[in-house]
Amino acid sequence: MKSVIYGAGSIGRGFIGQLFSESGFEVVFIDQNKELIDRLNERKSYPIRFVKDTRNWEISVLHVRGVWSSDMEAVLDEISTTDVMATSVGKNVLPAIAPVIASALKLRWERSVDTPLNIIVCENMVQANVYLGELIAGHLTGSETALFRKKTGMVETCIGRNVPVMSPRLQDGDPLRVIAEDYSELPIDRSSWLGGLLKIKHMVPCEPFDFPIRKKLFMYNMAHAVTAYLGDILDIPALATAIQIPAIRYITSKALQEISIGMAHEYDQDLEALLLYSDELLYRFGNRQLGISVKRVAQDPIRKLGTNDRLMGAAGLCLKHGVFPAHIAVGIAAAFYYHYAPDEESQTLRSYIEREGIGKALDKYSGIGPRHPLRKTVLKLYRLLEDQCSLEEIIHLDEVCHHRGFGNNPDIF
Numbered sequence: 001m002k003s004v005i006y007g008a009g010s011i012g013r014g015f016i017g018q019l020f021s022e023s024g025f026e027v028v029f030i031d032q033n034k035e036l037i038d039r040l041n042e043r044k045s046y047p048i049r050f051v052k053d054t055r056n057w058e059i060s061v062l063h064v065r066g067v068w069s070s071d072m073e074a075v076l077d078e079i080s081t082t083d084v085m086a087t088s089v090g091k092n093v094l095p096a097i098a099p100v101i102a103s104a105l106k107l108r109w110e111r112s113v114d115t116p117l118n119i120i121v122c123e124n125m126v127q128a129n130v131y132l133g134e135l136i137a138g139h140l141t142g143s144e145t146a147l148f149r150k151k152t153g154m155v156e157t158c159i160g161r162n163v164p165v166m167s168p169r170l171q172d173g174d175p176l177r178v179i180a181e182d183y184s185e186l187p188i189d190r191s192s193w194l195g196g197l198l199k200i201k202h203m204v205p206c207e208p209f210d211f212p213i214r215k216k217l218f219m220y221n222m223a224h225a226v227t228a229y230l231g232d233i234l235d236i237p238a239l240a241t242a243i244q245i246p247a248i249r250y251i252t253s254k255a256l257q258e259i260s261i262g263m264a265h266e267y268d269q270d271l272e273a274l275l276l277y278s279d280e281l282l283y284r285f286g287n288r289q290l291g292i293s294v295k296r297v298a299q300d301p302i303r304k305l306g307t308n309d310r311l312m313g314a315a316g317l318c319l320k321h322g323v324f325p326a327h328i329a330v331g332i333a334a335a336f337y338y339h340y341a342p343d344e345e346s347q348t349l350r351s352y353i354e355r356e357g358i359g360k361a362l363d364k365y366s367g368i369g370p371r372h373p374l375r376k377t378v379l380k381l382y383r384l385l386e387d388q389c390s391l392e393e394i395i396h397l398d399e400v401c402h403h404r405g406f407g408n409n410p411d412i413f
């Protein structure tokens with residue numbers, strides 16, 4: 001049995017590769033990084049080092065090889081004959097790989113490979129599977145699209161394991177080494193999987209999937225983003241350091257309380273369990289050994305400020321249930337304020353704000369138009385950040401602390 005993973009980076013090698021390999025699949029990585037692919041082909045295995053504050057241990061992921069993404073013939077051949085597939089390239093890269101997957105599927109059908117192909121889409125976004133499916137369909141004719149829907153499962157998942165960008169220090173002498181958090185669950189949307197489930201270690205079919213994916217994105221990723229954008233304001237490089245700063249921890253934990261209430265209402269879930277999950281997140285963010293950088297978590301602010309992404313998606317859910325997301329709004333203002341020259345999206349955002357003003361930017365990138373309930377608050381917070389106002393002062397602002405704790409919904413208890 002064979003598996004193909006598009007993207008041999010942190011999640012490809014540090015998570016999905018391990019699960020596929022330990023489930024008995026040969027693992028074929030496709031990546032644009034030729035050096036990495038050559039190394040994988042030489043060695044046919046790579047190490048994952050799990051790190052916890054108190055102990056580390058290492059495993060070897062076996063039966064792996066690689067294909068360089070520019071070797072189109074090999075790429076099409078591998079995808080057209082695989083038993084299962086995953087993508088882990090980043091949302092912004094999906095438009096570039098969609099035509100390749102479309103061509104490979106056509107070849108698969110020409111070759112009469114009859115078994116359905118399930119593609120697990122491991123990108124941080126709600127309905128990444130639908131998004132990639134539409135991109136692929138855009139490269140197919142009408143009748144091919146019908147075949148695509150019949151023979152391909154575009155599978156939604158949410159990835160809970162955190163795998164940092166590898167620095168030479170973390171690689172510790174082996175360029176193939178990945179460092180990872182010891183968290184293994186791979187929840188998938190059962191309804192998006194086509195045909196009988198394959199036996200994949202730690203894969204947990206869930207239905208419906210709305211709650212798990214939003215819990216991951218609107219809680220974990222939202223809180224991570226808030227921590228990162230605030231950490232950057234204080235020039236802190238490591239996320240684990242940022243979360244230990246009292247003002248940042250306070251704002252992030254309040255943001256988590258806000259979304260916990262929103263989630264509890266939306267999905268009829270136990271609030272206490274969501275608050276406990278929030279505490280666990282704050283603890284996990286403090287794992288220094290993971291070496292997660294503020295810049296990695298803050299990267300692509302335009303994507304992260306999108307209306308259904310981690311910040312605005314969470315804020316919208318709170319508003320829907322009568323919770324004013326004052327602390328999430330602090331994170332939103334900080335994301336608009338974020339500037340890091342090598343980050344293209346951050347450059348675009350900054351240039352737009354300089355040209356058109358923050359008011360127009362809020363509307364364009366986050367749908368915070370003149371009548372949006374968050375507009376006044378985010379505008380004010382942004383101006384205060386521009387004026388170098390401290391986070392402590394922000395915490396005590398009327399607009400923020402007036403809504404402290406449980407928003408305007410205290411009767412939830």
Ligand SMILES: NC(=O)C1=CN([C@@H]2O[C@H](COP(=O)(O)OP(=O)(O)OC[C@H]3O[C@@H](n4cnc5c(N)ncnc54)[C@H](O)[C@@H]3O)[C@@H](O)[C@H]2O)C=CC1
Pocket residue numbers: 006007008009010011012030031032033069088089090091093096097122123124159160161162163164165
């Ligand atoms: N790193 C993490 O802890 C988590 C990441 N994710 C999601 O997983 C996805 C992948 O993230 P990471 O693994 O962290 O990123 P990464 O940057 O470590 O890996 C992406 C890989 O894709 C390759 N790639 C990029 N463009 C390509 C192309 N056109 N053709 C072939 N290969 C290409 C890159 O060379 C790289 O090896 C993202 O959507 C991210 O949001 C989700 C949860 C956790």
Ligand SMILES: O=P(O)(O)OC[C@H]1O[C@](O)(CO)[C@@H](O)[C@@H]1O
Pocket residue numbers: 124159161162163220221224225292296297299300
């Ligand atoms: O991968 P993205 O979407 O840029 O978001 C980064 C976030 O995802 C993670 O990779 C974990 O889900 C974190 O490092 C960070 O919270």
